[in-house]
Amino acid sequence: MSADSVDPRLPEPDRPWMMRTYAGHSTARASNELYRRNLAKGQTGLSVAFDLPTQTGYDPDDELARGEVGKVGVPVSHRGDMEALMDGIPLGEMNTSMTINATAAWLLALYIVAAENQDPPTPQSQLQGTTQNDIVKEFLARGTYAFPPAPSMRLIADMIAYTVEHVPKWNPINICSYHLQEAGATPVQEIAYAMSNAIAVLDATRERLQAQSHDPGSGHQDDAASDRAQRLMGEVFGRISFFVNAGVRFVEEHAKLRAMSILWEQIGRERYGVTSERHLRFRYGVQVNSLGLTEGQPENNVQRIVLEALAVTLGRDARARAIQLPAWNEALGLPRPWDQQWSLRIQQVLAYETDILEYPDIFEGSKVMEGLVEELLSGAREEMAKVAEHGGAVQAVSYMKGALVDSHRERIRRIESGEQIVVGQNKFTETEESPLTADAEGGILVVDPAVEAQQIEAIGRWRSQRDQTAVDAALSELARVAASEDAGENLMVPTIAAARAGATTGEWAKTLREVFGSYRAPTGVGEAVAAPADEELTGLREQVAQLTQKLGRRPKILVGKPGLDGHSNGAEQIAVRARDAGMDVVYEGIRLTPAQIAASALQEGVHVIGLSILSGSHRELIPAVIEALRESGVDAPVVVGGIIPDQDVEPLEQAGVAAVYTPKDFDITRIVRDIVQLVGERSGAALPA
Amino acid sequence: MLSGSPQTGADLGKRLRARDLSAAPAALNLIESFAPSDREQARELLSAVSPAALGGEAAGHIVGVTGPPGAGKSTLLSALLHTWRDEGKSVAMLAVDPSSRRSGGSLLGDRARIDFDPADKGVLIRSTAAGDRLGGLAPATRTAAQALAAAFDIVVIETVGVGQAETEVADVADTVSVVVQPGSGDVLQFLKSGIMETPDVLVVTKADLGDLALQTRRDLSAALRSLGARETKVVAVCSLPPTCGIEELVDALEQHRLRANIAERRTCARRAGALLDFAAEHGERGLRALGGRREAEKLLATQDPSLDGQALVATLEEAARA
Secondary structure (H helix, E strand, O other): OOOOOOOOOOOOOOOOOEEEOEEOOOOHHHHHHHHHHHHHOOOOOEEEEEOHHHHHOOOOOOHHHOOOOOOOOEOOOOHHHHHHHOOOOOOOOOEEEEEOOOOHHHHHHHHHHHHHOOOOOOOHHHOEEEEOOOOHHHHHHHOOOOOOHHHHHHHHHHHHHHHHHHOOOEEOOEEEOHHHHHOOOOHHHHHHHHHHHHHHHHHHHHHHHHHHOOOOOOOOOHHHHHHHHHHHHHHHHHHOEEEEOOOOOHHHHHHHHHHHHHHHHHHHHHHHOOOOHHHHOOOEEEEOOOOOOOOOOOOHHHHHHHHHHHHOOOOHHHOOOEEEOOOOOOOOOEOOHHHHHHHHHHHHHHHHHOOHHHOOOOOOOOHHHHHHHHHHHHHHHHHHHHHHHOOOOOOOHHHHHHHHHHHHHHHHHHHHHOOOOOEOOOEOOOOOOOHHHOOOOOOOEOOOOHHHHHHHHHHHHHHHHOOHHHHHHHHHHHHHHHHOOOOOOOOHHHHHHHHHHOOOHHHHHHHHHHHHOOOOOOOOOOOOOOOOOOHHHHHHHHHHHHHHHHHOOOOEEEEEEEOOOOOOHHHHHHHHHHHHOOOEEEEEEEEEOHHHHHHHHHHHOOOEEEEEEOOOOHHHHHHHHHHHHHHOOEOOOEEEEEOOOHHHHHHHHHOOEEEEEOOOOOOHHHHHHHHHHHHHHHOOOOOOO | OEOOOOOOHHHHHHHHHOOOHHHHHHHHHHHHOOOHHHHHHHHHHHHHOOHHHHOOOOOOEEEEEEEOOOOOHHHHHHHHHHHHHHOOOOEEEEEEOOOOOOOOOEEEOOHHHOOOOOOOOOEEEEEEOEOOOOOOEOHHHHHHHHHHOOOOOEEEEEEEOOOOHHHHHHOOOOEEEEEEOOOOHHHHHHHHHOOOOOOOEEEEOOHHHOHHHHHHHHHHHHHHHHOOOOOOEEEEOEOOOOOEOHHHHHHHHHHHHHHOOHHHHHHHHHHHHHHHHHHHHHHHHHHHHOOOHHHHHHHHHOOOOOOOHHHHHHHHHHHHHO
């Protein structure tokens, strides 16, 4: 090294990011064993996956929980479950991330109570972790909301106001752009909607903070209270973290993260008057893209995951704080512990074997990077202005949802036409038999169906053994505060009291539903623009026209999602394409019981029913829907799409399903053509093939 | 598709007349169909629920609900549905698709937003395609509304749009309500400029937006006063829990029903519908054979007010041949 050259390395390599695995299934006890094994393998934090009933606020014995208990995560119904889940894991030393939204306040309360009851106990002031708690993206993309928008925002604001004072190391909310990309968002949309969403949360919190920061004991004047609110606002801003996605176009994806950090700082300074550099820093965790993972040649997903991980680690100025990687087989079903270990090892190789942690930001001064960032920033600012025109993120849900459905439709079109290459899916499809999926289960985790019955029995036992009077009192206090007009009353207080008393997840949510009312989010499909008709679609329209003549009415399809799974992208795309093909489409949305589907099919007089399930509950739910249809006197055929393992196809067909589609069937026009053909055959109006 | 023994149009009509709500889905399948055998059955069905067969107009209240996209119609309908059901009234909703007719297909996402109990047999929600014209109603929707009014207490026709849509609905509904959200200037402009006919009830949604909602309500009231439309009631509602104004709206709709001359409106609706059907079937040539649209309207005006739509079409066809 010559005298005037500068060492391009950091004086000390950086510490690796926090490594997590999104995990949980079956029961609290089984998940606890899994967590302990993962920690022993070098994982440095926990990421809890809850099952859908827990995420949406139902107990395992609720009708809507049928088929979903313990499937995509762990059921946690009361403090006993949370204590079992964290058994032997000292919570004072752990950093726990929870993917929980509508019921986040409740799960945090259970966590606080479980920590108090551990030996040795940990006070809430020492707890570290994150609750996802981002409701706008649930309305937009993920579907596990429980309450209408306004009370949902109030719950979030109360939780932020509470944690910033009492659980100061907790990240009360993780603004998610992750799910927006999964729903088809372009990088510009991802940035703009996430930032608009953060603004909505911060505005709501500022309002609650001002109301709640009067210190009742000291009789402070209003000025002091407002200073205190301003100071707390800085803390709040500093505690907001993001949960982002990274796709395989990893250079642009890295630019996206740099753009987000610039925008975030600007919003902090200009809109909220934040001055502390520490508070202004853009902090994010990441789960890389699952949307682009394929069912065909699933081993290729490993390369995709590695490249996506580079997007969030390469440049030091926009590096992730915490990473969890999906498993190679996510498009096939639920990953097993071994599959998840593989993903953890990818992170470890990146952090401990490569040299990425030894350098300052390697993109500094790059014209390409700066240009990309500038382009994304101006696009995002423009889109944020549109959201603001609609009255902010909460009011603009319908607008944003429509825009996402459109972007996703465009993405699928590019893949169908071959403009966008997906290796092993629409190009290079010749393949040898994969040894990875050769075992009896097809290389995935199958949750024991007995788990649901066990959990139903267990919750009955829990209810019979607790002090019912204390539970009743706690829930009625919760209802009182929920109905209170006084913004000075924080919902976290009665929520923690109810957790201590032994109330259940379903009881907490039911109490609030009774006060807040129920809600169904906009679907975005009605606003989706019609696809430009290519040759395929024009041919299909011709077939639909012929079938219409034979039936006397346009062929009509009901599209919906039974169960609690809210991932509606696939169902939405089928609905839009069927419309574009000339069918009459009734889109019924998410979270349907078999009885609802049957009633709708009957009232609407449909010729065929399309159901989508991604949560693994198809074995229980699909036969239940078919039974409900038959009881209502509807004999229209049923087709099913979703993450359906090969070995489940035959049992579904035996139960009466006419056709099953999985992620490898990426050509949506073809699926719709099959459906049209099916209606023709069933109605005795068979069409020429 | 319904299994079991095939049901004749006459049977279904009789069941509707006896207020058997479970006959409604199959009845709608027939009314919507243009297959010749179904058309024959549909005619029998409609005869069974015609004013002549009922001894007067069907008792149900046909309510049109229309407004621009995003005004909050589906949440409003959800709230209205619950209030009507709490009062013990049976409700049929015909939701007309607003989406592109380019492909001929339609897509209704609204059903997903209406919260209903599948075990509740007093509710029927049916998504229907729009007619060929912008904002237009399909002939089946007009016919279906009057048929369902024989069985249901309330029949709602929901359409999307402003400026044209409410005119279409006005041809069918006993009471027309237009839904606007706070701050939307178009409706006000349309109203002032006369592009839009004055509705019977104006609903301002999202009343929880406070000042903006109040301002909108004041602006609309002022515009109505300047047009001399003193009958039109303006109601502000919030449809999301905690709801407000919904009972006031239900009351305003009911008050209008009591005030309005339903028989006259229905007769007009049937005559206008018959003319549309005739024109759709026989085109401009058919109209010319009648001596033009004005002459056709005059001819219809001389007919027995209780004649149902198909009888009126037959009258026109006969006159055209003569």
